[in-house]
Every structure is written in C-alpha cells, then in structure tokens.
Amino acid sequence: MKISIIGAGSMAFSAALIKDLALTKSISGSKVTLMDISEERLNAAFNIARRYAKEVGSDLVIEKTLDVVEAIRGSDFVINVAFAGGYHNLELMIETAEKHGYYRGIDATDWNMVNNYNIYTCYKQYQIALNIARTMEEYAPDGWLLQVANPLLEVTTMLLRKTRVKVVGFCHGFHGYAELARVCGLDPDKLEFQVAGLNHDIWLTSLTQDGEDAYRYIDEWLEKDAENFWKTYILDLWEEQLSRAAADMYRRYGLYPIGDTCRSGTWVYHKDLKTKQRWYGPIGGVDSEIGWIIRRLRYRSQLERFYRMANDPTVSVSRELGLTRSGEQFVDFIDSVTNGVERRLILNVRNNGVIPGIPADVAVEVPVYVSKETLRPEPIKNLPSSVVKFALIPRWERMEWALEAFDALSEGGKQAYREALVNILLADPRTSSLEQAISTVDALLKLPYYRDDE
Amino acid sequence: MKISIIGAGSMAFSAALIKDLALTKSISGSKVTLMDISEERLNAAFNIARRYAKEVGSDLVIEKTLDVVEAIRGSDFVINVAFAGGYHNLELMIETAEKHGYYRGIDATDWNMVNNYNIYTCYKQYQIALNIARTMEEYAPDGWLLQVANPLLEVTTMLLRKTRVKVVGFCHGFHGYAELARVCGLDPDKLEFQVAGLNHDIWLTSLTQDGEDAYRYIDEWLEKDAENFWKTYILDLWEEQLSRAAADMYRRYGLYPIGDTCRSGTWVYHKDLKTKQRWYGPIGGVDSEIGWIIRRLRYRSQLERFYRMANDPTVSVSRELGLTRSGEQFVDFIDSVTNGVERRLILNVRNNGVIPGIPADVAVEVPVYVSKETLRPEPIKNLPSSVVKFALIPRWERMEWALEAFDALSEGGKQAYREALVNILLADPRTSSLEQAISTVDALLKLPYYRDDE
Numbered sequence: 001m002k003i004s005i006i007g008a009g010s011m012a013f014s015a016a017l018i019k020d021l022a023l024t025k026s027i028s029g030s031k032v033t034l035m036d037i038s039e040e041r042l043n044a045a046f047n048i049a050r051r052y053a054k055e056v057g058s059d060l061v062i063e064k065t066l067d068v069v070e071a072i073r074g075s076d077f078v079i080n081v082a083f084a085g086g087y088h089n090l091e092l093m094i095e096t097a098e099k100h101g102y103y104r105g106i107d108a109t110d111w112n113m114v115n116n117y118n119i120y121t122c123y124k125q126y127q128i129a130l131n132i133a134r135t136m137e138e139y140a141p142d143g144w145l146l147q148v149a150n151p152l153l154e155v156t157t158m159l160l161r162k163t164r165v166k167v168v169g170f171c172h173g174f175h176g177y178a179e180l181a182r183v184c185g186l187d188p189d190k191l192e193f194q195v196a197g198l199n200h201d202i203w204l205t206s207l208t209q210d211g212e213d214a215y216r217y218i219d220e221w222l223e224k225d226a227e228n229f230w231k232t233y234i235l236d237l238w239e240e241q242l243s244r245a246a247a248d249m250y251r252r253y254g255l256y257p258i259g260d261t262c263r264s265g266t267w268v269y270h271k272d273l274k275t276k277q278r279w280y281g282p283i284g285g286v287d288s289e290i291g292w293i294i295r296r297l298r299y300r301s302q303l304e305r306f307y308r309m310a311n312d313p314t315v316s317v318s319r320e321l322g323l324t325r326s327g328e329q330f331v332d333f334i335d336s337v338t339n340g341v342e343r344r345l346i347l348n349v350r351n352n353g354v355i356p357g358i359p360a361d362v363a364v365e366v367p368v369y370v371s372k373e374t375l376r377p378e379p380i381k382n383l384p385s386s387v388v389k390f391a392l393i394p395r396w397e398r399m400e401w402a403l404e405a406f407d408a409l410s411e412g413g414k415q416a417y418r419e420a421l422v423n424i425l426l427a428d429p430r431t432s433s434l435e436q437a438i439s440t441v442d443a444l445l446k447l448p449y450y451r452d453d454e
Numbered sequence: 455m456k457i458s459i460i461g462a463g464s465m466a467f468s469a470a471l472i473k474d475l476a477l478t479k480s481i482s483g484s485k486v487t488l489m490d491i492s493e494e495r496l497n498a499a500f501n502i503a504r505r506y507a508k509e510v511g512s513d514l515v516i517e518k519t520l521d522v523v524e525a526i527r528g529s530d531f532v533i534n535v536a537f538a539g540g541y542h543n544l545e546l547m548i549e550t551a552e553k554h555g556y557y558r559g560i561d562a563t564d565w566n567m568v569n570n571y572n573i574y575t576c577y578k579q580y581q582i583a584l585n586i587a588r589t590m591e592e593y594a595p596d597g598w599l600l601q602v603a604n605p606l607l608e609v610t611t612m613l614l615r616k617t618r619v620k621v622v623g624f625c626h627g628f629h630g631y632a633e634l635a636r637v638c639g640l641d642p643d644k645l646e647f648q649v650a651g652l653n654h655d656i657w658l659t660s661l662t663q664d665g666e667d668a669y670r671y672i673d674e675w676l677e678k679d680a681e682n683f684w685k686t687y688i689l690d691l692w693e694e695q696l697s698r699a700a701a702d703m704y705r706r707y708g709l710y711p712i713g714d715t716c717r718s719g720t721w722v723y724h725k726d727l728k729t730k731q732r733w734y735g736p737i738g739g740v741d742s743e744i745g746w747i748i749r750r751l752r753y754r755s756q757l758e759r760f761y762r763m764a765n766d767p768t769v770s771v772s773r774e775l776g777l778t779r780s781g782e783q784f785v786d787f788i789d790s791v792t793n794g795v796e797r798r799l800i801l802n803v804r805n806n807g808v809i810p811g812i813p814a815d816v817a818v819e820v821p822v823y824v825s826k827e828t829l830r831p832e833p834i835k836n837l838p839s840s841v842v843k844f845a846l847i848p849r850w851e852r853m854e855w856a857l858e859a860f861d862a863l864s865e866g867g868k869q870a871y872r873e874a875l876v877n878i879l880l881a882d883p884r885t886s887s888l889e890q891a892i893s894t895v896d897a898l899l900k901l902p903y904y905r906d907d908e
Contacts, residue, residue, distance in 0.1 A: 110881055248888070252877055266880040268888050275887070357854075359813075389858045390877045393851050397843075404843045423706055423844045426720040427564055429883025433729075434702075434722050 001030040001338060004071040006132055007082025007149065008034035008064075009041025011048065011306040016326035017079065018049040022058035023323065024331050026339050031061040035071035036082075042066065044310035048317055055318040072132065073139040077334050079146040080132050083117070084124035087296065089449040093121055094292075096447060100440035102430050103272060104287065106421075109428065111201055111395035113264045115287045116295070117150035119402040120424055121444060123417070126406045129155045133163040144337060146170055146330055147348075153199040153395070154402045156348045156363035161403075168375070169348025169363055171199050172328055173259025176241040177207070180256065183229070183242055184221040186214060195258050196355060196366045196380045197387070199348050201395045203255040206381045218256060222247055235281040237291055237298075245269040245279035253391055254384040263287055267429060333370060342371035349375055357388040358396055401427075418445060455484040455792060458525040460586055461536025461603065462488035462518075463495025465502065465760040470780035471533065472503040476512035477777065478785050480793050485515040489525035490536075496520065498764035502771055509772040526586065527593040531788050533600040534586050537571070538578035541750060543903040547575055548746075550901060554894035556884050557726060558741060560875075563882065565655055565849035567718045569741045570749070571604035573856040574878055575898060577871070580860045583609045587617040598791060600624055600784055601802075607653040607849070608856045610802045610817035615857075622829070623802025623817055625653050626782055627713025630695040631661070634710065637683070637696055638675040640668060649712050650809060650820045650834045651841070653802050655849045657709040660835045672710060676701055689735040691745055691752075699723040699733035707845055708838040717741055721883060787824060796825035803829055811842040812850055855881075872899060 003021070008014045014034065021032060034049065036042035046064040053060045065071050072078055094105035094115065102108070107118035117125070129147065136143055145167040147156050156169035174195050178188035191214060194206040207214045230244055240246060246262035248269070257265075263286060269279040276284030283290050309315050325331075329345045336343045344367050351364040354377045358364060367378040401424045409417035418441055425437035444450070457475070462468045468488065475486060488503065490496035500518040507514045519525050526532055548559035548569065556562070561572035571579070583601065590597050599621040601610050610623035628649050632642035645668060648660040661668045684698050694700060700716035702723070711719075717740060723733040730738035737744050763769050779785075783799045790797045798821050805818040808831045812818060821832040855878045863871035872895055879891035898904070 252873065252880070266885075267883075268880045268885060268891070271886060385858055385861070386874065386877065389851075389854045390881070393854060394881060397847050397851055400843045400847060404839055407839070419706065420840070423840065426706070426722045427844070427848060429721075431720075431722060432725060437722070 001027065001077075002033065002075045003030055003077045003079065003334065004033040004035060004075040005079045005081065006035050006068060006071060006128075007080065008045050009036035009038045010081050010083065011041065011045050012302055013081050013148070014045040015048060015052070015306070015321055016328055017330060018052050018060075018062075019321055019323075020325050020328060020331035022053045022056050022060055023325055024335060026335050026341075027331070028059050029061070031063065033071045033075070034062065034064045035066070035068055037066065039066060044307055047310040048306065048321075051313075051317040052321060055316060056323065068132065069135055069139060072135045072143075075136070075140045075143045076338070077144050077146060077330075078132060078136060078140065079148060079330060080129060081148045082125075082128050083149055084122070084128055085449050087116075087299065089447070090116070090118065091292075091296075092447050093118065093444060093449065096443050097440060100443060101432070101436060102425075102428070102440060104270070104289075106425060106428070106440065106444070108270070108287070109398055110266045111264045111391060112398060113270045113287055114200055114260055115292070119151040119154055119398065120405055120421060121449075122151065123406055123409050124449070125149060125151065125155060126158060129159060130162065133159050133165040133167065136165045137163060144168065144333075146333065148330075151402065152348060153201075153363060154399050156199070157361070157399060158403055158406070160350050160363055161361055166373075168333065169199060169365070170329055170333075171260075171346075171348065171365065173200060173261070174202060174346040174365070175327060176259035176262065177204060179239070179241045180204075180218065180246075180258070181207075181214075184217045186217055194367055194378065194381055195346060196383055197261070197364065198358070198392055198395050198399070199363070199365045200260040200264065201391060202258050202261055202365050203253070203383065203387050203391070204258050205255060205383050207256075215256075218250075222250075230281070233281075235283065235285075237283065237286040237294055240280060240285050243280045243285065245285075248279070249391075253387050255382075255387050257391075336370040337372060340372045342369055344369055344378070347375070349377060352377075354380060355383060355388070355392070357385070358392055362396060362399070414445065414450075418442070421445075455481065455531075456487065456529045457484055457531045457533065457788065458487040458489060458529040460489050460522060460525060460532060460534045460582075462499050463490035463492045464535050464537065465495065465499050466756055467535050467602070468499040469502060469506070469760070469775055470782055471784060472506050472514075472516075473775055473777075474779050474782060474785040476507045476510050476514055477779055478789060480789050480795075481785070482513050483515070485517065487525045487529070488516065488518045489520070489522055491520065493520060498761055501764040502760065502775075505767075505771040506775060509770060510777065522586065523589055523593060526589045526597075529590070529594045529597045530792070531598050531600060531784075532586060532590060532594065533602060533784060534583055535602045536579075536582050537603055538576070538582055539903050541570075541753065543901070544570070544572065545746075545750075546901050547572065547898060547903065550897050551894060554897060555886070555890060556879075556882070556894060558724070558743075560879060560882070560894065560898070562724070562741070563852055564720045565718045565845060566852060567724045567741055568654055568714055569746070573605040573608055573852065574859055574875060575903075576605065577860055577863050578903070579603060579605065579609060580612060580857075583613060584616065587613050587619040587621065590619045591617060598622065598787075600787065602784075605856065606802060607655075607817060608853050610653070611815070611853060612857055612860070614804050614817055615815055622787065623653060623819070624783055624787075625714070625800075625802065625819065627654060627715070628656060628800040628819070629781060630713035630716065631658060633693070633695045634658075634672065634700075634712070635661075635668075638671045640671055648821055648832065648835055649800060650837055651715070651818065652812070652846055652849050652853070653817070653819045654714040654718065655845060656712050656715055656819050657707070657837065657841050657845070658712050659709060659837050661710075669710075672704075676704075684735070687735075689737065689739075691737065691740040691748055694734060694739050697734045697739065699739075702733070703845075707841050709836075709841050711845075790824040791826060794826045796823055798823055798832070801829070803831060806831075808834060809837060809842070809846070811839070812846055816850060816853070868899065868904075872896070875899075 240262040405420035408420040694716040823830040859874035862874040
C-alpha cells in the first residue's frame with residue numbers, strides 16, 4: 001500500500017500522521033511518500049519521520065520527493081495538507097485589507113470569521129487541490145484523496161463537483177464536543193454524540209449518556225457555572241468552544257456549535273477587538289489581532305522545535321513526539337477502507353440529502369460509517385430549520401461565491417477574478433462604496449501571492 | 455364563472471382589473487365578487503366597478519361582501535391583493551427601525567431594498583394568504599389563486615410549500631424591459647424578450663429583434679448616450695429601470711436587471727440618501743425617504759380621485775379610467791385557463807429545475823405558456839452563474855429567513871418570532887451589537903400592527 005502526503009513540510013501535521021501510521025500495526029509495511037515544494041522543510045520532515053519509525057520499530061517504508069506526480073503515482077491514499085503561500089502571505093492580505101477598512105481581512109465573513117486561511121483570495125489552494133485530483137485521475141485513479149488543507153468546505157465541494165476522484169474531507173474540530181462535555185463535568189468517553197453541518201459550521205445534533213439526553217448537563221452548566229467561568233478563566237487560543245459566543249449561538253440557533261464553528265457566527269461577535277473580547281475573553285479568540293500574534297509566536301517556536309529535532313540526531317524523536325495516537329482520523333479511515341474494519345468517523349462527504357435544505361452536491365460534515373469502499377452517512381436526528389437557515393445557508397452561500405470567483409479566474413482570467421471579488425465585497429457589511437471595494441481588490445491583487453503567477 | 459378579489463378596496467388595482475374584465479368579451483357574464491374588510495373602501499370600489507361595467511355595456515355580475523369565505527366559495531379564480539395594515543403601519547415600522555439605526559427599515563436588505571412592503575415583519579400578509587388558500591382548499595378546491603400582494607416571492611413560495619391550492623404569482627415589473635428598449639431607441643413591440651429570476655430580482659436573459667441579438671443596442675446606449683441622459687434627466691418614481699444603478703448591475707453581474715430589480719442590488723447603491731441619489735438621481739429612487747413622501751402624496755391624491763368618482767354619480771367612470779386594457783396579466787391568464795387560448799405570460803411558478811442552483815420548491819419568475827390547466831415554463835436561455843450566485847441566491851436566502859420567521863410565529867408564538875427576527879438582524883450589516891438588534895425588534899413588536907392581535 002502506498003500513502004502519499006502532499007505538503008508534508010507542514011511538520012506538525014506530518015509528525016502527527018507519521019506517529020499514527022507507525023503506531024498502527026494493520027498498515028505496517030506500507031510505503032509513505034512525503035512531498036513538498038520546499039526542500040528544506042521536506043528534508044526536516046523526512047528526517048523526523050524516518051527516525052520516529054525506526055525508534056518505534058515500525059517497518060513503514062518512508063520516501064520523499066519534490067515531484068507531485070511521483071508522489072501520487074500508484075497511491076492508494078493521497079493526503080493533501082499543502083498550504084500555498086503560508087502565513088506570511090496571509091498576514092499581508094489581512095494587513096492590506098485592514099488598511100482599506102476590512103477588519104481581519106476580506107475573507108472574514110459571517111460564519112467564516114476563521115482567519116488562518118482564506119476562502120475567496122486563496123486561488124492557489126484550489127489550484128493545488130485540483131491539480132492533485134487531476135493527477136490522481138491519471139496516475140492513481142483508484143486512490144482516495146484525503147483533503148485536509150483549508151478551505152475544506154470549498155475545496156472538498158469543488159473536487160466533488162469537478163473531478164471523478166474519491167474525495168473525503170477531514171477536520172478534527174468535532175473534538176470540541178469533548179471539551180464542552182468536560183467543562184460540564186461529563187466524561188466524554190461515556191457520551192454518544194452526533195454533529196452535523198458544513199465544515200467549521202457544525203452543530204451538536206445529539207448528546208446522550210446511557211441513552212439519555214445529556215444536553216441538560218450543558219443547560220445546567222450554563223445556568224449555574226458558566227457566568228463565573230467566563231469571569232474568572234482566560235480562554236486560551238482554540239478554547240472558543242467554551243466562550244460566551246458559543247453559548248449565545250446555542251441560545252439563538254437552538255443547538256450548541258462545535259469546534260471551529262464557535263470562532264464564527266455573525267459580525268455581532270466580531271465587529272472589532274472590543275467586541276471579540278466581550279465574547280471570547282481578553283485574547284478575543286484565536287482570530288483576533290491578539291490571537292493572531294500569539295498564534296504566530298507559538299507556530300514559530302513549534303517550527304524551531306522541529307528543526308532542532310531534525311538537526312540533532314541525539315534527540316529521541318519518539319520521546320519528543322510521544323507514543324500516543326494524535327486523535328486525527330486519517331489512519332482510522334485508511335485502516336477501515338483497507339481492512340474493512342467498520343468505523344464511525346466524522347467526515348466531509350457529498351450531502352445527497354443527508355442535510356435537507358442544502359444542495360445534494362455540497363460537502364457536509366456528518367458521522368459516516370466507513371468500511372472498505374462503502375461510506376454510509378448516519379441519518380441526522382435533529383437539525384432545526386433555524387440552524388439550517390441562519391447558520392448553514394449563509395455559509396453555503398459564501399462557499400458558492402468563493403467557487404464562483406475561482407471559476408471566474410479559471411475561465412476568464414485575472415480580470416474576471418477581480419470582478420467576482422468586487423461582487424463579493426459589494427455584499428460585505430464593511431463596504432461603504434464601490435470605490436472602496438474596487439481599490440481593496442486591486443491592492444490585494446498586487447501582493448506577491450498574486451504577482452508570482454504573472 | 456366566478457372571480458373573487460380579496461382586498462378589493464385597493465381601488466387603483468380593482469379599477470384596473472374591472473376594466474380588463476369588462477373589456478374582455480370571452481369572459482362576459484362572469485360573476486365578480488369584491489371583498490374587503492373595510493366597508494367604506496369596498497363600497498367605493500364596488501360603486502366604481504358597477505358603473506364602469508354598465509357604461510361599457512359589460513354584462514359582468516359584480517357583487518360585494520365583507521366575508522372572505524362567501525367571496526371564495528365556488529370561485530374559479532381568487533385574486534389576492536390584500537395589504538394588511540396599509541402604508542401608515544409600514545411607515546411607522548420604517549420610522550421606528552430608523553430610530554434604532556436601520557435606514558429604510560429592517561426589511562431593507564441586499565436584493566430587497568424595495569420598501570413599499572416588508573418581508574420579515576409582515577406576518578399578517580402571510581396569514582391572509584394562508585387563510586385564503588386554506589379556505590380555497592375547502593370551498594373552492596379546483597380554483598386558481600392569483601397571488602398579487604407582496605411579498606410575492608415569499609408568499610407564493612409559502613403557498614406552494616404548504617397548501618394544495620393551484621397558485622400563481624403575478625407582477626407587472628417585467629414591463630421594465632420595454633422602458634429600457636425605448637430609451638435605447640427600440641420599439642418594444644418589435645422585440646422578443648426573456649426574463650428569469652425571482653420576483654423583483656429578474657434579469658434580461660435574452661433580447662432579440664428579428665431573431666438577432668438586440669442587447670447591442672443597450673450597449674450602444676450605455677456607451678454613447680447614457681451618461682448624458684443621467685446628467686440631464688431627473689428620474690421620476692418607478693423609472694429606476696433607467697438608473698445608473700441598473701446599468702452598474704448589468705456591468706457587474708452580466709445581465710440587465712429588469713423592473714423592480716433595479717430598485718435593489720446591494721447596500722452599495724443604498725447606504726444613505728446621498729448614495730441613493732448618486733445612483734438614482736435627485737429623488738434617490740422610489741424607495742428613498744424623498745421617494746417615499748412623493749409616493750404617499752400621489753397615492754393620497756389617487757385615493758381622493760377614486761372617492762370623488764365614487765361619490766359623484768354624474769362623473770363618467772369609463773372616461774376617467776379609459777377604455778384601454780391595463781397591461782396586467784390576470785385577465786389573460788383567466789382567459790387562457792378558461793378558454794384554452796395559449797399565451798406566454800411572465801408568471802411566478804414552482805421552479806422545478808427551470809433555474810438551476812435554486813431549489814425546486816421556490817417560486818421563480820419566468821415566461822410560462824398557459825393553456826387550460828397546463829403551465830409550461832419556457833427553458834431559460836442564458837442565466838450566468840454570476841447572476842445566480844450573487845443576485846438570486848442572496849435573495850432566496852432572505853426569503854428563507856422570512857418564511858422561517860413566519861413559521862417561528864406560527865409554531866412558537868411571538869417569543870419565537872422575536873428570536874427569529876433578532877437572528878435575521880444579526881446578519882444585517884447595520885447591526886452593531888446584540889442589544890441593538892434586540893431593542894429594535896422589541897420596539898417594532900410594540901407597534902399597533904403587532905398589538906392588534908394580542
């Protein structure tokens with residue numbers, strides 16, 4: 001079996017994946033090909049991966065390549081984690097848009113306030129994914145594409161619509177249910193849960209313990225303890241699950257938002273830093289300007305740690321990375337497909353009516369039973385129309401705009417892309433005039449991210 | 455044959471309808487029942503209708519009633535033009551919302567800046583239409599419901615979804631194509647045109663003369679004459695078809711917007727009076743505060759004229775109203791259904807895939823061939839995805855919100871309605887805080903329009 005990882009220079013991710021692969025007996029002996037366009041990062045990731053496998057006694061065959069076709073050729077599973085341009089370019093885009101009046105960048109929008117990736121302005125993310133899928137159609141036509149890179153909703157839907165490749169989208173955000181359970185005094189491992197929605201816009205449709213509704217424990221926590229919790233506890237990055245905003249969304253839309261969903265909602269939680277702080281505590285959430293700086297610093301020190309590991313052969317990689325599985329679902333998916341061990345995973349798959357009110361050809365994030373080549377989505381128990389109409393449809397709409405912009409670029413070139421982006425901004429609450437929209441888009445399109453390709 | 459008109463006290467409308475009915479030979483001898491809840495208005499409309507029919511020698515049997523069941527019982531066609539609350543209540547709602555920071559009221563929104571009716575806050579419009587349809591299910595199960603009252607998109611879709619009644623939505627806005635043709639030097643009668651979209655959000659998908667594309671004449675007008683036209687001509691109410699905004703929408707979305715569509719677009723044309731004036735001329739369009747005053751004055755003098763006619767038996771009603779048909783399509787529809795004379799009409803009917811990208815169970819406004827009981831929508835020639843994604847989906851989304859709010863009221867009462875309206879406002883660009891949204895909705899729900907029913 002061959003597994004290839006595109007964008008493997010994303011080291012934190014590669015490390016988690018290699019751990020899971022090396023620690024899973026049922027896929028021992030498989031070939032794992034790491035691919036990245038940065039030789040330096042690729043070498044570091046390769047070094048860490050090889051040493052980890054060796055230290056834990058795994059017989060994975062780990063290879064590396066700078067060539068995407070070579071990586072994909074004959075793969076049974078292709079994992080796409082590539083992030084074109086990286087954080088620096090993203091930061092430039094946000095800064096440029098903020099100068100034109102678009103706080104946290106033009107991609108920040110209702111139900112997508114998440115700004116560690118963009119949805120409208122990241123055409124390279126679409127191109128990379130499409131290129132991988134087209135390459136697979138030719139060189140690995142029976143392989144599965146495990147899409148991980150953001151924007152996951154947009155890319156997965158685009159691939160489902162445009163290509164014949166078997167694609168599944170992966171996100172670990174659903175684990176937020178466990179964080180919520182713990183703060184309510186529950187043991188997550190004793191709970192049954194169901195989430196449903198669109199990626200980064202998923203909702204807790206059911207939570208039970210021993211067959212009984214456990215939502216009431218959340219209600220109790222909100223009633224008795226939450227106010228004191230918010231007053232005394234400083235929410236760290238990625239703890240938005242426990243924020244006032246999440247609780248307010250629950251009150252307003254009827255279900256608890258899960259994971260990255262809590263980072264979004266409408267502008268009412270995000271208008272400016274002060275507003276973000278009101279709803280997310282002193283940091284203002286991971287997507288505020290404060291959160292962004294903290295995140296960049298932590299990311300940098302994480303990267304330094306990986307390079308130190310790679311450059312110092314005396315370090316025990318397995319001690320550094322640990323011997324427990326990562327909680328990511330890729331290896332479970334690979335095992336279920338390969339060995340037919342049925343598992344219930346939270347995946348992004350073609351809707352096909354699982355969520356009524358959302359078109360059939362959109363990727364939805366729901367529990368899916370996976371066994372061999374069969375993916376069987378679980379029926380959704382209780383998704384109120386208020387969630388569908390006020391939270392899912394608006395996010396779906398913006399996905400359609402994002403894909404429309406990418407199609408405009410593909411079919412009409414940069415001028416058509418520019419016009420689509422302006423049209424998107426004309427529906428943005430921060431837009432005061434046509435001139436503002438046009439000058440913002442023009443300024444963005446002059447950034448290095450766009451110049452590279454001219 | 456029996457035709458009933460619900461809300462017949464809307465005199466300008468009744469007069470147009472009575473004219474068309476009285477002047478159409480193929481339906482002579484039919485019974486026409488006028489119904490309204492205002493006895494004074496009903497009597498005036500009845501008086502004018504009877505005299506008109508008599509003067510032109512029509513043998514229509516005209517009756518009146520204050521009882522909706524009596525009006526509907528046994529009807530072949532029921533025409534709903536009722537507008538609950540009237541302009542005074544609408545004005546109060548707009549004033550109240552403006553005090554809370556919502557310029558032109560909370561129902562003013564992207565792709566629905568039209569403010570002579572509301573979409574979210576007009577639950578009585580939904581109740582009236584639903585009541586008519588339910589009454590028809592019992593007392594006129596084979597009858598057609600001709601829905602005219604706004605919000606047409608919302609009400610027609612709701613009736614298609616919730617009832618078994620044969621419903622068709624009517625709007626005369628599509629005639630805007632003729633106004634556009636004339637300013638471009640074309641004779642509308644020599645043109646073939648096709649429009650498609652959602653009510654008040656329709657687009658000129660095709661314009662031909664002798665089989666050849668006539669869009670080029672529009673392009674020529676825009677290039678050579680439009681700028682001078684806008685500089686020298688003051689657009690009157692209802693002339694938004696010829697506005698800079700309409701031309702800009704054509705440039706941005708790829709098709710010319712038609713009729714009331716030109717009154718909408720996004721906030722970029724509507725942010726404040728100054729912005730509206732930039733795009734619609736000195737009045738700022740029929741939906742600006744200036745347009746609103748002019749409209750109210752004209753409406754009042756029109757009403758006075760009708761009352762004078764009604765109260766002065768020496769006036770010749772047929773001379774006052776004229777002897778030409780109104781341009782409304784109801785009587786053509788009635789004749790085509792009754793007598794099987796096939797006609798191509800612009801109607802609001804169940805989508806069923808006519809417009810891809812819009813769900814099947816939404817009312818779309820498209821050309822429809824009508825003959826007896828068969829309604830056959832014309833295939834749409836060319837509706838670019840930019841129009842669907844940037845102009846139709848946003849309007850459709852707001853329709854879903856409006857219907858969600860009405861469902862909340864029907865199923866959960868006023869508290870649920872209040873919460874739905876707050877959720878709608880949380881996605882409004884004018885909302886700065888949760889408190890603003892809540893206090894606005896609370897202030898609105900205290901107005902007489904809502905108090906009446908408690």
